Amino acid sequence: MQNTIYQKLLSRRVIFSLIFLLLLAAPLFMSDFRLNLLGKFLAFAILAIGLDLLWGYTGVLSLGHGIFFGIGAYCMAMYLKLEATGGTLPDFMAWSGMSELPLIWLPFQYPIIAILLGILIPAVVALFIGYLTFRNRISGVYFTILSQALVLVVVTLFVGSQNLTGGTSGLTNFKTLFGFQVNSASTQTAFYLITVVVLGLVFFACRKLIKGRFGKILVGIRDGENRMRFLGYNPSAYKTFIYTLSGGIAGLAGMLFVLQVGIISPTMIGIIPSIEMVLWVALGGRGTLIGPIIGAVLVNAAKTGFSESYPDIWTYFLGLLFVLVVVFLPKGITGLFEKWSDRRKKQDVSSSVEVEKSYS
Amino acid sequence: MSQAVLKLKKVIVDFSGFKAINQLDFTVQSKSVHFVIGPNGAGKTTLLDVVCGKTKATTGEIKLQEKKELSKLTEDQIVHQGISRKFQAPTIFHNLTVKDNLEIAMKQKKNLFSMIKAKWTNEQKKKVNDMLDLVGLKEEQDQLAGSLAHGQKQWMEIAMVLMQEPDIVLLDEPIAGMSKKERNKTGELITKIAKDHAVLIVEHDMDFVKEYADIVSVMHEGQLLYEGSMEEVQNDPTVREVYLGRKVEENVVN
Numbered sequence: 194m195q196n197t198i199y200q201k202l203l204s205r206r207v208i209f210s211l212i213f214l215l216l217l218a219a220p221l222f223m224s225d226f227r228l229n230l231l232g233k234f235l236a237f238a239i240l241a242i243g244l245d246l247l248w249g250y251t252g253v254l255s256l257g258h259g260i261f262f263g264i265g266a267y268c269m270a271m272y273l274k275l276e277a278t279g280g281t282l283p284d285f286m287a288w289s290g291m292s293e294l295p296l297i298w299l300p301f302q303y304p305i306i307a308i309l310l311g312i313l314i315p316a317v318v319a320l321f322i323g324y325l326t327f328r329n330r331i332s333g334v335y336f337t338i339l340s341q342a343l344v345l346v347v348v349t350l351f352v353g354s355q356n357l358t359g360g361t362s363g364l365t366n367f368k369t370l371f372g373f374q375v376n377s378a379s380t381q382t383a384f385y386l387i388t389v390v391v392l393g394l395v396f397f398a399c400r401k402l403i404k405g406r407f408g409k410i411l412v413g414i415r416d417g418e419n420r421m422r423f424l425g426y427n428p429s430a431y432k433t434f435i436y437t438l439s440g441g442i443a444g445l446a447g448m449l450f451v452l453q454v455g456i457i458s459p460t461m462i463g464i465i466p467s468i469e470m471v472l473w474v475a476l477g478g479r480g481t482l483i484g485p486i487i488g489a490v491l492v493n494a495a496k497t498g499f500s501e502s503y504p505d506i507w508t509y510f511l512g513l514l515f516v517l518v519v520v521f522l523p524k525g526i527t528g529l530f531e532k533w534s535d536r537r538k539k540q541d542v543s544s545s546v547e548v549e550k551s552y553s
Numbered sequence: 554m555s556q557a558v559l560k561l562k563k564v565i566v567d568f569s570g571f572k573a574i575n576q577l578d579f580t581v582q583s584k585s586v587h588f589v590i591g592p593n594g595a596g597k598t599t600l601l602d603v604v605c606g607k608t609k610a611t612t613g614e615i616k617l618q619e620k621k622e623l624s625k626l627t628e629d630q631i632v633h634q635g636i637s638r639k640f641q642a643p644t645i646f647h648n649l650t651v652k653d654n655l656e657i658a659m660k661q662k663k664n665l666f667s668m669i670k671a672k673w674t675n676e677q678k679k680k681v682n683d684m685l686d687l688v689g690l691k692e693e694q695d696q697l698a699g700s701l702a703h704g705q706k707q708w709m710e711i712a713m714v715l716m717q718e719p720d721i722v723l724l725d726e727p728i729a730g731m732s733k734k735e736r737n738k739t740g741e742l743i744t745k746i747a748k749d750h751a752v753l754i755v756e757h758d759m760d761f762v763k764e765y766a767d768i769v770s771v772m773h774e775g776q777l778l779y780e781g782s783m784e785e786v787q788n789d790p791t792v793r794e795v796y797l798g799r800k801v802e803e804n805v806v807n
Contacts, residue, residue: 406671409653413646420644423605425632425663425717434665 209396209483216389220382229453232385234493236449239392241473241485242399243442248471249479250403251435252415253332257340258443258470260347261315263462265444266451267351267358268314271298272307273367273375273451289356297357304371311448312441319440323433330429332418344467351459363458370452381453388449392486395442400482411435476518478525487526557619558583558721558751559604559636564613566596566603566775573599575775577613581721586747588762589755590786591772592795597755598641600772601723604753605638606631617720629663635720639713639727643706647699651690651709654698655681658713680716688712688742704735711742721751728761740765771796 216235220228240262247253274283275298282291301307322343326336351358358364373380402408413421414428421428451457460466469492477488495514499507522528561579565572574596581587589597602608604615606628615623621634646654659677661667685691688708693701698709707727714722727743728736736758743765746752756762762769762783769786771778773795779786786792 402669405669406656407668409646409649409657410668412648413657416646416648417644420640420646422628423607423632423638423640424658424713425629425637426657427627427629427664430665431668 205483213389213393216392217386219389220385225378225381228385229381230494230497231490232381232388232453233450234490235385235388235392235486236446236453237470237473237493238486238489239388239395239449240443240446240470241477241489242392242395242482243439243446244470245474245477245479245482245485246399246403246411246442247435247439248474249481249485250408250411250415251432252418253432253436254337254471255340255436255439256337256464256467256471257342257344258439259344259462259464259467261319261440261443262447262450262466262470263347263351263457263459264315264318265311265447266457266462267364267447268301268307268311268444269448269451270364270367270457271301272304273370274364275302276304276370277366277368283359285359285362286356291356295357308448312444315444315447316437316441320433320437323436327429327432327436332432341464341467344462344464348459348463351462359458361459363456363461365456365458367455375452376455384449384452388453391445391449395445396482396486403482472515474525476515476525478527480524481527484525484527491526556583557581558617559753560616560619561600561604562614562616564603564615565611566599566608567611572775574603574610577775577777579770579777581751581753582768583720583751584747584749585751585767586743586765587751587753587768587770588766589753589770589772590757590759590762591778594774595772596775597772598725599775601638601725601753601755605636605723632717632719633663635718636723637714637717637719637721638723639707639710639725641725641729643703643710645698645706645710645713647697649698650695651685651698651701652681652694654709654713655684655716658716660716660718684712684716687715687745689738704731704738707731707735707739708742711739711746715746715750719750721753722746724752724754726756727754728756728758736761 216231219231223231240258244255244258247255275294278284282294286295300310322340326332326339331339352361354360367375369375370380373383403411410421410426410431413424413426414431418428447457447462473488473492474485475488476492477486478484492511492514496507496511499510503510518525524531557580559579559581561577564574564577564579566574577596577600579600589600591597599608603610604623606623606626610624613624617623617634617636623631623634623636626634646657649657656677659680661671661677682691685694688711690701690705690709690712693705698706701709711724711727714724724743728739731739740761743752743754747767766783768780769783770780771786771789771792778795779789779792781789
């Protein structure tokens with residue numbers, strides 16, 4: 194009896210709701226600075242969910258999610274930049290000798306369009322790349338290398354088109370969104386809350402997708418793509434869909450990131466951040482949806498914590514953390530929990546067997 | 554008499570010069586257990602490959618039910634036409650339960666958007682339950698497929714093939730690595746399946762073939778050497794020559 198109550202308390206739904214409520218209540222007990230950091234981590238967590246859908250469930254490892262994150266972030270930043278300059282040309286454009294707003298910047302004068310494009314453009318780019326690669330049955334490590342190369346291409350393009358993207362220094366110095374001061378504490382709290390809500394929505398939408406028959410098909414594609422063909426599925430379509438979805442989610446995360454961090458530049462979307470994103474998922478535990486959230490928050494918190502306490506050697510700590518997890522927790526942090534609960538279940542079973550024996 | 558379900562006409566499979574299948578005409582009748590035997594490299598597995606779309610025919614036509622031309626379709630389209638295949642090594646999804654495996658194998662619309670909306674219907678639940686009964690995996694239905702014994706995995710894969718409700722079932726060495734008891738159970742299962750499907754089986758175990766075959770085709774060097782009942786096959790001199798004769802010669806040389 195006691196056991197069942199205990200189990201109910203520990204059931205996933207209860208835990209998830211508690212975490213969600215705790216995150217919503219965080220502004221009450223956290224300083225503005227910490228809250229802002231947490232908001233940034235949660236934006237990363239949103240991206241990690243999408244990445245896990247692709248890697249953990251469908252078995253497609255992308256080392257290039259930085260570009261989708263980046264495109265989303267730049268879409269938001271372009272609007273914020275135009276808003277800040279108040280109708281005149283952004284400073285970096287004037288320096289590069291432009292006299293009027295380039296065509297691709299025009300839609301970003303309107304906040305709603307900018308937000309929609311922040312999700313749509315990364316999704317469409319992913320759709321395009323995914324369609325071409327998956328249809329031609331490019332998969333596994335070849336896809337991974339390709340995705341990595343794409344980051345390099347995109348970052349080079351962004352750096353190169355100084356007059357359109359602000360080059361290496363990126364876009365910053367934002368002022369208002371929908372008339373609210375972007376940098377004021379209250380707006381930042383609102384951004385944080387929006388991030389938490391979006392995280393919740395993305396999480397539950399993905400969970401719903403994964404829990405049904407669709408999720409089983411994704412696992413099937415991960416574990417035996419060719420077999421799925423002979424069951425009558427076209428894995429390319431499924432992979433393209435998940436890649437597109439994951440690209441859109443990354444774009445969404447990028448927008449929330451830029452709102453809270455106030456700057457986006459090519460170094461934030463390059464190869465190293467793209468690989469780090471994969472590490473969040475690996476550390477948290479792929480193939481579970483909560484894992485990547487834990488991973489994203491934990492890795493970034495550790496990064497911040499270490500860099501505050503040990504500014505000289507913090508990168509070593511981070512490296513050590515990765516090594517430890519890879520060696521001792523191949524299934525990530527959630528794998529550890531699974532092991533525990535398995536062990537508990539086994540104990541339950543063995544004790545009940547003993548009871549049966551003593552009665553027989 | 555029964556009618557032809559599958560018909561191959563002058564099919565050639567050319568692997569850069571080597572003709573694994575050479576001008577093969579081949580017919581499978583409905584509701585029969587049709588075995589394909591032959592020495593190694595005779596093109597038996599390639600025959601299954603070319604029917605299910607894993608390998609493309611270089612020339613020739615493959616027709617299902619007299620009308621549907623298969624050689625231009627992709628693997629997943631062929632499945633929807635009514636052909637399903639079990640591979641030699643059990644290829645099942647270890648991280649899904651037995652029931653999940655059957656669920657995704659089940660005949661249904663398998664495109665992306667119908668799958669996102671997919672829900673269990675009562676009819677589907679019944680089908681899965683009946684199939685679990687047929688292959689005797691009812692008690693294991695919630696276990697991960699990876700934890701099954703070898704024989705059980707083979708049956709589960711046969712069940713997955715049947716869940717697709719095909720017109721013709723292709724089995725590649727279904728009893729490889731099975732114990733005597735498991736073998737008999739598999740044989741019974743095949744007999745049951747053949748009541749309403751055509752079954753095309755590649756097999757090496759002659760005792761098994763003898764016991765369960767309606768028709769036996771002997772392949773040799775990519776061509777059909779002989780077709781008939783097992784008894785006729787065993788008494789045919791040309792078959793004896795390629796099969797037994799070669800062995801005798803080898804023994805003499807050794």
